[in-house]
Amino acid sequence: MNNSDKNRSEKVKSYLYKNIEFSPGENEEVQNHISRKINPIYYTVLASAAAIFLILSISFLKGTNVGPENERAEVGSGNEGDILPVELSDIAHMNIGSEMPRLLYGDDYITVIQGTFGVIVYNMQDSTVSNRISYEHMKSYDISMIVAAVSQDGTKIYIGNDDMSFADEIPFTYQYHIRSRVIEGITEQPSDVFIPNSMEQPGHNEQYEKDLDLEYLMSDQMVELEDSFIFLRSIDWNMKNLQIVSFPYGDGKSIVFDVFQ
Structure with missing residues (x-):
């Protein structure tokens, strides 16, 4: 105006x-x-x-909401109580290495495997990798070479560091809770470690060799269940082709899970 x-x-x-x-x-x-x-x-x-x-x-x-996947601002920072993320994008380009991944644990629901990728938990109900402990994650915990075992009830993974000292026993210093993905330090050694069975090499067990495809690379470990056993195999040295096989005793058809596909 x-x-x-x-x-x-x-x-x-x-x-x-x-x-x-x-x-x-x-x-x-x-x-x-x-x-x-x-x-x-x-x-x-x-x-x-x-x-x-x-x-x-x-x-x-x-x-600012906190969910179960990002419950803390820093994930895998080397602090007790951290939640380790599940990142698998790098595994597709990995080679199996000098030996097949190790089968640490198995039941009707999950399988725990250790390899060049670290340690993973495969959920056989959902056909997906639900957990991963990578070597990169464990660097912040001063662990350069993972030694792992699983509790007998399949709820925890025990982790130690192989410092190449050739000690008779390598102490476990951390435990990882599979359900919550939380890692924490421990001071006492676990007494409930699960021990898988040895997978007999070809020519030693006719019970399952007659039905196994021996052209596959196969793990040295297997887990025996009530009416079947679980083992690992791969058609070649590409990690993306790693499979879990649930093989039945007696009659029945084996069930195959592609771990990373």
């Missing part, structure tokens, strides 16, 4: 003030009418502001 408009506005207000009078009743009615006009706008603006505030609050809470 320019100066001339302001002057005209002031003159109009002055004229109305001097020449128009309202009785007390009329003045109250005018005020009520103005209030009725203003209140809807006022409440609309207030409601809009409250809605915007609520949306921003929810967005903030979602951004």
Whole structure:
């Protein structure tokens, strides 16, 4: 508004003030009418502001929410209580190495395997890798060469460091909880370590050799269950072709799981 408009506005207000009078009743009615006009706008603006505030609050809470996969800001930082992530993108390009991965544990639900990828847990119900302890993860725990074992109930993985000292026994210094993916230090050595059976080499066991495809690379370990046994195999030295085989005793068809496909 320019100066001339302001002057005209002031003159109009002055004229109305001097020449128009309202009785007390009329003045109250005018005020009520103005209030009725203003209140809807006022409440609309207030409601809009409250809605915007609520949306921003929810967005903030979602951004800072802590779930089971990212329960701590630093994952695998070398602190007890860390949750180790499950990252598998590098495994597809790995070679098996000088020997087949080791079968550490198996039951009707999971299989625990150690190899150049570290240690993984394969869930046979969901046909997926549910857990991984990689060598990269364990560097922050001062473990360069993983030595692993599994509890007899299949709920924990015990981890130690092979420092190439050729000691008779390598102590376990950490335990990893499979269900929660949490790793923590231990001071006492576990007494409930699961020990898999040895897989007899070709020519030693006719019970299963007659049905096994001996063209595959096979693990040195197997786990015997009630009516079957579990072992590892691969058609070549590519890690992506690693398989878990559940082989039945007697009649029946074996079940094959592609670990990384």
